[in-house]
Amino acid sequence: MVQLGTEYKSKSRRKIFGLSFTAFFATLALLVGGGVAVAAVVLTSNVGEAKAEAYQEQPLVISDAHFSKKFYPGAVADLIFTVENDNPFPATLTAIKLKQAPLVKANCKFSGPASTDKDGTIAVTATVPPTGSTKVTIQKALKLSADSPSGCEIKFEFTVAGTGAGNE
Numbered sequence: 745m746v747q748l749g750t751e752y753k754s755k756s757r758r759k760i761f762g763l764s765f766t767a768f769f770a771t772l773a774l775l776v777g778g779g780v781a782v783a784a785v786v787l788t789s790n791v792g793e794a795k796a797e798a799y800q801e802q803p804l805v806i807s808d809a810h811f812s813k814k815f816y817p818g819a820v821a822d823l824i825f826t827v828e829n830d831n832p833f834p835a836t837l838t839a840i841k842l843k844q845a846p847l848v849k850a851n852c853k854f855s856g857p858a859s860t861d862k863d864g865t866i867a868v869t870a871t872v873p874p875t876g877s878t879k880v881t882i883q884k885a886l887k888l889s890a891d892s893p894s895g896c897e898i899k900f901e902f903t904v905a906g907t908g909a910g911n912e
Contacts, residue, residue, distance in 0.1 A: 802830040
């Protein structure tokens with residue numbers, strides 16, 4: 745018998761995983777129904793685009809060009825210079841090229857690869873790392889002849905030639 749004003753509670757309710765029978769099946773229906781809905785979703789996207797351009801290489805920079813010692817009659821000196829590479833790939837040097845004939849003070853006689861005529865080239869082998877620098881030495885680049893007077897000078901401008909490529 746149930747009294748008015750009191751709540752009726754059944755003591756024989758079944759529980760599955762700690763949930764009432766009704767709550768368990770309602771949760772199961774949501775999970776199964778939700779899984780079906782997610783499985784039915786079709787994903788789409790907009791169109792992608794890719795573009796590639798060739799890298800514009802940066803020129804190599806020559807700095808700190810000098811001879812290994814001061815010249816005197818009979819002296820032989822190395823040509824030493826630094827090459828800087830601002831590119832993201834290594835540069836392999838193959839030659840230096842004189843921009844013009846060397847300017848030599850009168851009665852001075854120089855010999856060696858760096859004393860060549862206009863448009864002369866001097867072979868060189870060196871690798872400049874990506875975004876790095878390398879010191880290059882041309883062995884016995886110049887010799888001042890023994891019969892030259894003191895106070896001799898030589899001046900020339902040069903460029904470097906070579907190749908560069910990534911190895912990826």
